[in-house]
Amino acid sequence: MNSGTVLRAAEREIALVAREEAHLEAEVLLMHVLQTDRVGLYTQLEKEISAIQAEKYHQLVQRRLLHEPLSYIIGHREFFDFDFYVDNRVLIPRPETELVVQTCLDYLKExxxxxxxxxxxxxxxxxSGAIAISLALSYHRAVVYASDISIDALEVAIKNCHRHGVRSRxxxxxxxMLExxxxxxxxxxxxLPYISDADFAELSPEINVYEPAVALAGGVDGLDCMRRLLLQIRGKLRAGGAVVLEVGEGQAHSVVALAREQFSHARIDIINDYAAIERVVKIMP
Ligand SMILES: C[S@@+](CC[C@H](N)C(=O)[O-])C[C@H]1O[C@@H](n2cnc3c(N)ncnc32)[C@H](O)[C@@H]1O
Structure with missing residues (x-):
């Protein structure tokens, strides 16, 4: 059997769990098995695939059919143009979080x-260290203290620090939190986690079965972590400092109100993401 035939068969199967992305996902899994890029894949489509490679591909496709996210299967995810190791100990970095990094970089250039x-x-x-490491790589004067309540997650962050050569910064x-x-x-x-209890149950199995609940669940209204963090900011920020928070859809104004309770005179900006969703709250106390 040639690569093109197995690719088309996998695409039909993956469409059962990921209709829109089936073609792309089938390609990514095959590139992973053949250890090639997209150009390499397309030059090999007429070539025979070995029995070992076909079996490996079949196994990866079966994992995807059980709703395991693609990034966990291939073990990495691109974020802010950098490649991060990921596994099920960490949330897979999301494209909208790139706006958090960009907001921080814009602030640092003020x-x-x-x-x-x-x-x-x-x-x-x-x-995974996605924000911390992207900032360290993009802003060479940055020293970043990256923390997490999950020791498992921190192991992944440390692995990514080594991968990107930023362990010293x-x-x-x-x-x-800020402890x-x-x-x-x-x-x-x-x-921080910002999914409300009601929304958590509605998430796709890719998320609520495979990704760590500690990275997602934010309590009844999703704002438990935000409330606790904002209470701890005082004394942890230098003069002229800022706080940049990612928030869930529809949460920005509640987070602004929580921030106002702590910092009545702060300048607070809300920044929209590419889908025009209010995604980032920047607080300058
Ligand atoms: C939404 S994930 C974000 C991961 C990463 N920063 C990113 O943007 O891809 C939230 C992270 O917060 C961590 N977390 C949850 N509760 C925490 C707490 N009380 N203190 C510190 N970290 C916490 C979780 O373990 C998880 O890694």
Whole structure:
């Protein structure tokens, strides 16, 4: 059997769980098995696939049919143009979170920001380290304290720090919210769990069966973590510092109100994502 035939058969199967993405997913899995890129794949479509490769491909497709996310199966995910190792200990970084990183970078470029030689950043709930490492790679004056309540997740973040050569500028520590942070920083960034209990049950199995619940579940209204974090900010931010938070659809104004309770005179901006959803809240106390 040639690669093109197995690819088309896999696409038909994957369409049962991922209708829109079936073609792309079948290709990605086959590229993973053949250890090639898209150009390589298309030049090999008429070639015979070995029995070992066909069996491996079949197994990966079966995992996908059980709703395992593609990124866990292939073991990596692109985020902010960087490639991150992922497995089921961490949330798969989402495209909308790239706006969080971009908001932080825009803030760090503001003329009124004076970090001196080094800008100290805390990434709370770092997961795979996607935000922390993207900031360290994109802003060379950044030193990032990346923390997470999940030790399992931190192991993945540390692996990604090694992968991207930023272990000397990204410090990973376990702990609850801002508790591991021993000194004030210029910027606190967080993409904490924000799915409400009602919405959690409605998520696809790819998410609510395979991704860690600790990375998603945010309590009755989804804002449990946000409330706790905002209560802890005072004393952890340097003068002129900022807090950048990712929020769920429809949550931005509630988060602004929570921030106002703590910082009545703060400048607070809401930034929309590419789908015009209010996605990021930036607080400058
Ligand atoms: C939505 S995921 C975000 C992961 C990563 N920052 C990203 O954007 O892809 C939330 C992360 O917050 C962590 N987390 C949940 N509760 C926490 C807490 N109380 N303190 C610190 N981290 C927490 C979870 O373990 C998870 O890794």
């Amino acid at each position: 003329p009124f920001i004076d970090c001196g030689e080094t800008c100290y950043i805390a990434d709370i709930g770092t997961g 990204v410090y990973c520590s376990p702990g609850d 591991p942070l021993t000194q004030p920083v210029n910027l606190i960034v967080a993409n």
